[in-house]
Amino acid sequence: MITVKGLNHSFKIGKKGKEKHIPVLRDVNFDVNDGEIVSIVGKSGSGKSTLLHILAGFMAPESGEIKVNGIETSIFNETDNAEFRLNNYGFIFQNFQLMPGLNAFENVELPLKLKGIEKAERQEKVNTLMKYVGLTEVQDHYPNELSGGQQQRVSIARALITDPPIILADEPTGSLDSETEQEILLLIQSLNKNRGITFVIITHDDEVAQTANRVYTMHDGELKEGVVQHAI
Amino acid sequence: MQFKDQIDFVRQHISKNKLRVFMTVLAATMGTAFLIVLASVGFGIHDTITKEILSDRKVTEIQVYASEMSQEIADEFKKIDHVSAVVNRQEFNAQTETSFKNMKGNNGIIATDFIEEGKVGFKLAEGRLPENPNEVVVGSHFGQFLLTEEEANGEVEEGEEGFKGYEGNLVGEQFTVRLGDFNGDMFEKDELKLTIVGVAAPPARDWFTDQSIYTNASLIPTIEKIYKANTEVELDDHPDAMHLFYNNVMVYANNLENVKAITKTLKDQGHSVYSVTEELDQLDVFFFALKAGLIFVGTIAILISSIGIFNTMTMAVTERTREIGVMKAIGAKPQLIQRLFLMESAWIGILGTFLAIVISYGVSIIANFVLPIIVTAALGEEDLGGIQVKFSIIPWQLVVIASTISISVAMISGWRPARKATKIDVINALRTEL
Numbered sequence: 001m002i003t004v005k006g007l008n009h010s011f012k013i014g015k016k017g018k019e020k021h022i023p024v025l026r027d028v029n030f031d032v033n034d035g036e037i038v039s040i041v042g043k044s045g046s047g048k049s050t051l052l053h054i055l056a057g058f059m060a061p062e063s064g065e066i067k068v069n070g071i072e073t074s075i076f077n078e079t080d081n082a083e084f085r086l087n088n089y090g091f092i093f094q095n096f097q098l099m100p101g102l103n104a105f106e107n108v109e110l111p112l113k114l115k116g117i118e119k120a121e122r123q124e125k126v127n128t129l130m131k132y133v134g135l136t137e138v139q140d141h142y143p144n145e146l147s148g149g150q151q152q153r154v155s156i157a158r159a160l161i162t163d164p165p166i167i168l169a170d171e172p173t174g175s176l177d178s179e180t181e182q183e184i185l186l187l188i189q190s191l192n193k194n195r196g197i198t199f200v201i202i203t204h205d206d207e208v209a210q211t212a213n214r215v216y217t218m219h220d221g222e223l224k225e226g227v228v229q230h231a232i
Numbered sequence: 233m234q235f236k237d238q239i240d241f242v243r244q245h246i247s248k249n250k251l252r253v254f255m256t257v258l259a260a261t262m263g264t265a266f267l268i269v270l271a272s273v274g275f276g277i278h279d280t281i282t283k284e285i286l287s288d289r290k291v292t293e294i295q296v297y298a299s300e301m302s303q304e305i306a307d308e309f310k311k312i313d314h315v316s317a318v319v320n321r322q323e324f325n326a327q328t329e330t331s332f333k334n335m336k337g338n339n340g341i342i343a344t345d346f347i348e349e350g351k352v353g354f355k356l357a358e359g360r361l362p363e364n365p366n367e368v369v370v371g372s373h374f375g376q377f378l379l380t381e382e383e384a385n386g387e388v389e390e391g392e393e394g395f396k397g398y399e400g401n402l403v404g405e406q407f408t409v410r411l412g413d414f415n416g417d418m419f420e421k422d423e424l425k426l427t428i429v430g431v432a433a434p435p436a437r438d439w440f441t442d443q444s445i446y447t448n449a450s451l452i453p454t455i456e457k458i459y460k461a462n463t464e465v466e467l468d469d470h471p472d473a474m475h476l477f478y479n480n481v482m483v484y485a486n487n488l489e490n491v492k493a494i495t496k497t498l499k500d501q502g503h504s505v506y507s508v509t510e511e512l513d514q515l516d517v518f519f520f521a522l523k524a525g526l527i528f529v530g531t532i533a534i535l536i537s538s539i540g541i542f543n544t545m546t547m548a549v550t551e552r553t554r555e556i557g558v559m560k561a562i563g564a565k566p567q568l569i570q571r572l573f574l575m576e577s578a579w580i581g582i583l584g585t586f587l588a589i590v591i592s593y594g595v596s597i598i599a600n601f602v603l604p605i606i607v608t609a610a611l612g613e614e615d616l617g618g619i620q621v622k623f624s625i626i627p628w629q630l631v632v633i634a635s636t637i638s639i640s641v642a643m644i645s646g647w648r649p650a651r652k653a654t655k656i657d658v659i660n661a662l663r664t665e666l
Contacts, residue, residue: 086563
């Protein structure tokens with residue numbers, strides 16, 4: 001489903017003309033199969049978030065190739081990337097990244113609005129999903145009126161609402177307590193099992209990494225495949 | 233994203249910062265209202281002066297001069313599109329002497345077609361228009377300039393009050409006109425016996441006098457016959473030669489808008505013409521320049537208010553950096569982000585313009601009511617010389633111009649912040665704290 005070959009990237013620091021190039025990704029190669037949960041673990045500054053940002057099209061790699069279902073996304077411009085994200089990816093962020101001015105229902109509805117879907121259809125889809133993730137009772141609440149776990153559920157519902165084949169998760173339980181972390185991990189596993197959604201999870205938490213089918217370890221910009229987990 | 237959802241999105245954002253948006257709208261309103269009110273003064277004065285000119289003249293009248301004019305040529309003018317009437321007033325060029333009761337006078341004879349005169353409203357002070365060859369209408373000063381024989385011979389000293397003339401009723405009275413030749417020698421026989429059936433209204437200008445005798449054109453053959461019977465001087469057919477009648481042709485358009493087109497047609501046919509539109513054209517050029525100048529000054533006010541819009545939109549983009557980042561991350565295209573911010577600045581412009589139009593009409597109405605009172609009080613007059621002065625007029629064209637300028641300036645002000653929003657880096661935006 002996702003194939004990454006020879007990915008290299010570095011950050012420029014310092015004044016213009018005297019910049020230093022700090023390599024963050026060094027010849028990264030990996031695959032993600034359809035319906036898998038793949039986690040990428042590593043310490044802070046290892047380059048795992050940069051890898052996710054490049055996968056998502058938030059930035060372009062210096063070199064290398066990314067193919068998603070055979071489509072090379074690394075050559076997309078900003079508009080193409082946005083379109084591709086809307087139709088193929090769902091995102092779960094560590095600090096949820098909900099729109100503060102929209103309530104839970106409207107936050108989940110937002111991607112459908114971006115796709116230009118009619119109101120009646122939107123409402124039906126959001127209602128169904130809110131029920132699935134257990135948010136029906138708080139759907140009128142604004143983000144600041146929700147607990148961390150509820151906010152992350154809203155974030156997951158927003159990621160799921162367009163039925164994307166892939167969800168990219170950046171430290172999905174990083175801001176949650178251990179009990180809520182378990183709830184969210186169970187939800188991710190359930191979505192993978194019942195809906196066949198592919199997950200790429202970036203984490204520094206071994207427990208989160210344990211939920212994956214396969215684990216990659218990132219160290220100083222180099223990616224290595226870790227221990228193969230049992231099917232969940 | 234559907235258009236109604238975009239509007240909904242913009243509305244939600246505006247409602248979050250009501251006070252700031254209100255102040256920005258207020259600035260836009262004041263700028264636009266200033267433009268409209270300022271320019272409306274130019275429109276008002278233009279309208280007042282134009283109406284003053286138009287009310288004083290026969291505005292649809294086109295005077296035609298031609299060295300070789302005849303009734304046939306005048307009749308041809310009737311075939312021109314939008315011509316409602318063609319009046320050919322044929323003035324008798326030789327000498328005349330009027331005898332009315334025991335008084336005498338020298339009154340010019342003007343032969344005309346009263347059917348055509350009726351179409352353009354020949355104004356009568358009393359009586360009716362002639363229907364028979366010997367019926368006439370006399371000018372409003374006809375009686376005033378009649379002299380008794382003693383007065384005519386200079387045997388009576390002019391008193392303090394001057395000659396009295398004839399002060400009695402004219403309608404229904406008969407009088408005779410003796411014709412003469414070009415040398416001033418009067419014919420001894422063949423007088424014209426005429427009956428007054430109407431008196432013309434006084435000329436619009438107080439210093440003009442009208443002592444003419446308006447006869448029906450059907451009297452012309454009779455006059456020509458008398459002339460030929462009494463003199464051996466043959467009339468020459470050559471255009472430059474002296475004619476017994478001088479043709480004064482006036483073409484009337486069916487409305488003011490068509491005067492210009494008819495004037496052009498007549499000019500194209502080689503005639504010398506004059507119409508009030510020739511003067512109005514020059515006046516229009518002057519007022520066009522004046523109004524353009526006022527609109528330019530007003531536009532500066534709008535430009536000043538645009539700084540407020542620019543500031544508001546820049547703040548909006550800065551405050552919403554993280555939201556923009558989230559939207560871009562989940563799939564919003566840069567074009568959509570730009571459009572949403574442009575719509576917001578356009579909304580400020582549209583609302584400001586709408587309020588400005590309402591306020592401007594209010595100010596205009598109040599100005600037209602209050603200013604004449606203040607000016608007349610200041611001048612110590614009871615009215616402004618009978619002139620209906622409009623200090624401020626807001627035509628729809630001014631509304632369109634002001635709206636276009638105001639909304640365009642608002643959108644241009646929002647353009648740069650909107651572009652800035654599209655360039656927001658998703659990764660940095662997502663790291664922004666709330």
